[in-house]
Amino acid sequence: MSLHHRSIQSFITGSLIGALAGLIGLGGAEFRLPVLVGMFKLPTLEAIILNKAMSLVVVTAALIFRTKQIPFDQQLAHYGITLNLLAGSLIGAWWAAGHAMTMSRVWLNRIIMVLLAGLSLVMLSEAWFDLHDGVTALFDAGPLRLAAGLVAGFGIGVVAALLGVAGGELLIPTIMLLYGLDIKLAGSLSLTVSLPTMLVGFARYTRSDAFAILRHEQTLFRWMVLGSILGAALGGLLLGLMPTGLLMTLLGFVLLISSIKTFQHAH
Template sequence: MTTSTAARSGKGFAAGTLIGILGGLVGLGGAEFRLPVLIGMFKLPTLEAIIFNKAMSLVVVMAALVFRVKTIPVDVLATHLDVVLNLLAGSLIGAWWAAGHAMTMSRVWLNRVILLLLAGLSIVMLSEAWFGMQHGAAPLFEAGMVRMVVGVAAGFGIGVVAALLGVAGGELLIPTIVLLFGQDIKVAGSLSLMVSLPTMIVGFLRYTGADAFAVLRREKPMFLSMAGGSVVGAALGGLMLGLVPTQILMTLLGVILLISAIKTYQHSH
């Protein structure tokens, strides 16, 4: 390993750890913060950064799903399989469609779309901080055709966001599952991972046809070090839960994400 590669890997581990801590503190994978870092700090072209972020998110989500099974048993999750299938019916299509368009879209327009999506996620995060959900409530729609159609539409939109940003989509899936289906927020967290994993796999497979997919071979040392840092950071973030009030933390992260979105867009130009 050359000196420059070692230095890049060291930065990757440090960045992965910090992002993992942020994600662990709020129960997210941190991919929405990782994308601006990949573009800004590591100078990856936009599409390469998305693919790199998608691969990282896959690793983080698989680890999180295994860990959360100990907290929320499989048999409990199985009783809510209808929620997962309803959202997957839309998210799989959305992820495949969006990834295909990302590969052919001009870099200028791709950067603009990413700016809007990151800014949108920032607003969602700020909204959750100040109008947060507690432990579920009555679903917006009773079980039936209307809720099924709304679930498919919501899943499609979440699949699009997940594919274009390389994120798991938990920041959108969790409030959707709580509000649309009336689930407890802890159960919603595990259900969101069950939706995220297949959705990300579909988007990831779609991206294998892009030339930019070669970034995973070229940046393999950094990928491995950042993945390791992410796991360490997520563990540390989990241990630090409760040290900072959730409302303050979510507000701060929402502002950071909005600033990162703007700086990422400026850097790409």
């Protein structure tokens, strides 16, 4: 594949993924990872690191774009929720990234396949059980909710580090169910949790030889990031044209199939 053709392909796939993810309020990293491994033939760890770098750029852009809907002062009013989840997610991201660098590629492929399949089931359950409606907090404010936030944050940090994702598909329903917030505010708070969590995992990966992928794949990185940001903006403009439940169902099945096909035959 020529460099020019590869650049066009990365821009188009980034745009499509960004648009579809933007329609449901995600960064799209969970869909970029199978593409990086399956279509562009990157080794798994290198694909995770490249996906993590892309996610940092896309999430930062999304956080800026969303300030028109959810101002920073409104997010700061719920700083306790952010700190609660961050206390667990930062530890989880650091721990998982360290283990990913020392783990055999075979086991890393298997674990990522399971995690992607799990994310697809999360998306399908959100679509079928309509978790986007308003909910009541699962626990009252107190030690029990604090402990639940730490555990949930740790698990989300692990997933974010191993997949190179922002974790919004897990953070948003967690914030809604655990703290009883609406989906728009939960989406913005998820980004404030995701950004530091991804930075910790990214910093951990700098110790790996696979980190050189950022230098070797600069062109792929630039074009796919540009496509992802433009696609996400387009997805935001098209919001409401397609039922969210139907879209999440389709994407859930796509993610499930692609995770199995991609990592079953990963080299």
